[in-house]
Amino acid sequence: MPKFVFYCRGMTLGPRLLVFSDLDGTLLDHASYSWQPAAGVLRRLELAGCGVILASSKTAAEIAPLRDAMGLRAWPAIVENGSGVLDPGADGTGDDAAYRELRAAIARLPTGFTGFGDMTSQDIAAHTGLSAKAAELARARQFSEPGLWSGNDADREIFIDKARQAGLAAQQGGRFLTLSFGGTKADRMDALIARYRPARTVALGDAPNDVEMLNRADFGVVVANPAAPGIPPLPGEDAGRIRRTRLPGPQGWAEAMTALLDELTTTKDP
Structure with missing residues (x-):
């Protein structure tokens, strides 16, 4: 050892x-x-x-x-x-430029994806079981976008393929599909x-x-x-x-x- x-x-x-x-x-x-x-x-x-x-x-x-x-x-x-990384001493309210760029890239993809940025805190609370305050903090994103897919599985695979062609990473979890610039x-x-x-x-x-x-x-x-x-x-x-x-x-x-x-x-x- x-x-x-x-x-x-x-x-x-x-x-x-x-x-x-x-x-x-x-x-x-x-x-x-x-x-x-x-x-x-x-x-x-x-x-x-x-x-x-x-x-x-x-x-x-x-x-x-x-x-x-x-x-x-x-x-x-x-x-x-x-x-992303939260720097030492930072309070979590940093620059969201990467997130805005990510949202713009998602907007150019086929429809069917509803991200946290498209939802209210109340929507997120309903989908996750979080409290209203916790949902508000979960919505305060800087680097990635979880969301729900409303189409069929075949269209979801097309969406994910288009996302990857656009330089995005896509990860399907138990409930949410999460898009990011990777990492x-x-x-x-x-x-x-x-x-x-x-x-x-x-x-x-x-x-x-x-x-x-x-x-x-x-x-x-x-x-x-x-x-x-x-x-x-x-x-x-x-x-x-x-x-x-x-x-x-x-x-x-x-x-x-x-x-x-x-x-x-x-x-x-x-």
């Missing part, structure tokens, strides 16, 4: 550990959306000079207050499933690793769309989520590079990160 040394504040600070974490079902509880069971470990990471970068399908407007509450304002966040959470992770140059990286997630991040990190953690299909066995599990938690959500997050920090930390001799 690879080891590395880092020292807490007041001692020599060695190379940082950089942690990339999904939110819903991983650091946030699936039912309550609480992250409090992981608060102590987040504080431990901060004191050790380690960074935590949130990576989610949420918008910058949704993530910014969460990031602040968690004490992670000094670190960027990966937003809209990797379509994944793992792509943004690679760019941020190049920026911060940590000695070691950890990625935590609970869903198949997190697998790419887990595979690219030095250590990957599959957080249990009984409410989701889960992640099949991955290469690296037998060697211990990828682990699975017993507990779900932030309890599992805290369990895994505590164990990893205990493995990776050595005490400096007096």
Whole structure:
């Protein structure tokens, strides 16, 4: 098992550990959306000079207050499933030029797609089950456009083909078709690793769309989520590079990160 040394504040600070974490079902509880069971470990990471970068399908407007509450304002966040990055210290109300360009490109495509930008917050709340306030934040997009397809499957495939010809990426989820100029959470992770140059990286997630991040990190953690299909066995599990938690959500997050920090930390001799 690879080891590395880092020292807490007041001692020599060695190379940082950089942690990339999904939110819903991983650091946030699936039912309550609480992250409090992981608060102590987040504080431990901060004191050790380690960074935590949130990576989610949420918008910058949704993530910014969460990031602040968690004490992670000094670190960027990966937003809209990797379509963009929220800069350190930013409040989530940044430039929407890329989104306006995306909307203009979508307007030139065949009809049948109704994006969040075509809906009211009340519409989004009705389609997602979000509260009115949460729907308003989900509508505040900067990099991607989720929406509903109203035509048949054949026409949807034509629409997606035209979108790709126009330079757009299209991802069909369980309910929404999402268009963007491309980028994944793992792509943004690679760019941020190049920026911060940590000695070691950890990625935590609970869903198949997190697998790419887990595979690219030095250590990957599959957080249990009984409410989701889960992640099949991955290469690296037998060697211990990828682990699975017993507990779900932030309890599992805290369990895994505590164990990893205990493995990776050595005490400096007096």
